[in-house]
Amino acid sequence: NAGVMQNPRHLVRRRGQEARLRCSPMKGHSHVYWYRQLPEEGLKFMVYLQKENIIDESGMPKERFSAEFPKEGPSILRIQQVVRGDSAAYFCASSPSLQTQYFGPGTRLLVL
Amino acid sequence: AQTVTQSQPEMSVQEAETVTLSCTYDTSESDYYLFWYKQPPSRQMILVIRQEAYKQQNATENRFSVNFQKAAKSFSLKISDSQLGDAAMYFCAYRGPSMDSNYQLIWGAGTKLIIKP
Numbered sequence: 001n002a003g004v005m006q007n008p009r010h011l012v013r014r015r016g017q018e019a020r021l022r023c024s025p026m027k028g029h030s031h032v033y034w035y036r037q038l039p040e041e042g043l044k045f046m047v048y049l050q051k052e053n054i055i056d057e058s059g060m061p062k063e064r065f066s067a068e069f070p071k072e073g074p075s076i077l078r079i080q081q082v083v084r085g086d087s088a089a090y091f092c093a094s095s096p097s098l099q100t101q102y103f104g105p106g107t108r109l110l111v112l
Numbered sequence: 113a114q115t116v117t118q119s120q121p122e123m124s125v126q127e128a129e130t131v132t133l134s135c136t137y138d139t140s141e142s143d144y145y146l147f148w149y150k151q152p153p154s155r156q157m158i159l160v161i162r163q164e165a166y167k168q169q170n171a172t173e174n175r176f177s178v179n180f181q182k183a184a185k186s187f188s189l190k191i192s193d194s195q196l197g198d199a200a201m202y203f204c205a206y207r208g209p210s211m212d213s214n215y216q217l218i219w220g221a222g223t224k225l226i227i228k229p
Contacts, residue, residue, distance in 0.1 A: 031215070033215070033216075033217075035217075040222075041221060041222075042116075042203055042205075042219030042220055042221050042222055043157075043203070043217070043219045044219070045216040045217065045218075048215055048216070055215075056215070056216075059216070089155060091157055093157075093217075100145075100147070100159060100162055101217060102159065103149075103156070103157035103158070103159075105154070105155070105156045106155050106156070106157070108155070
């Protein structure tokens with residue numbers, strides 16, 4: 001049973017470009033969570049999704065950020081018009097229900 | 113609001129010895145979950161151990177065990193027979209009761225563990 005998959009592992013973007021981060025949950029997991037980690041800090045919750053539904057996006061900036069978890073395919077975290085402050089590690093986690101969250105390897109986003 | 117505090121930014125231990133990482137939290141709930149995650153240099157976030165607050169018995173996973181003091185709201189991690197591969201950032205995390213509104217993990221700032229050969 002493969003773990004949570006995230007791609008790309010590293011992403012470099014110039015200011016103003018778009019960043020798309022993908023997350024494939026573990027098989028059988030219908031709950032997906034996105035977290036952001038700034039250097040030398042713990043993780044901060046961004047958004048929680050179940051299949052085709054955003055349950056809670058209270059941790060996500062109101063502008064430029066969006067997330068989806070379609071019926072088919074991976075969950076996508078999309079950042080439009082990236083700025084330097086978006087540089088961080090973005091982690092996806094999945095769970096089969098409201099239980100232990102299992103994390104992917106993360107995507108390191110660097111905005112030049 | 114719930115908070116998680118890790119007061120040790122960095123700890124070091126000699127290989128094969130025992131080290132304890134501290135974590136305290138604040139909550140008004142009586143039923144909740146606590147976790148220790150490990151983040152090695154690869155930056156992967158790996159679950160180390162989990163504790164349900166309703167269980168009085170401390171969780172144990174091989175060389176890793178916790179000292180869960182519910183009244184004191186303390187959740188320390190003990191690593192026995194430290195190995196070089198244990199070197200990592202260790203994060204303590206809290207999650208509320210199993211209700212639809214409680215799914216966020218609340219994280220501490222982390223403790224960097226250094227293993228001296």
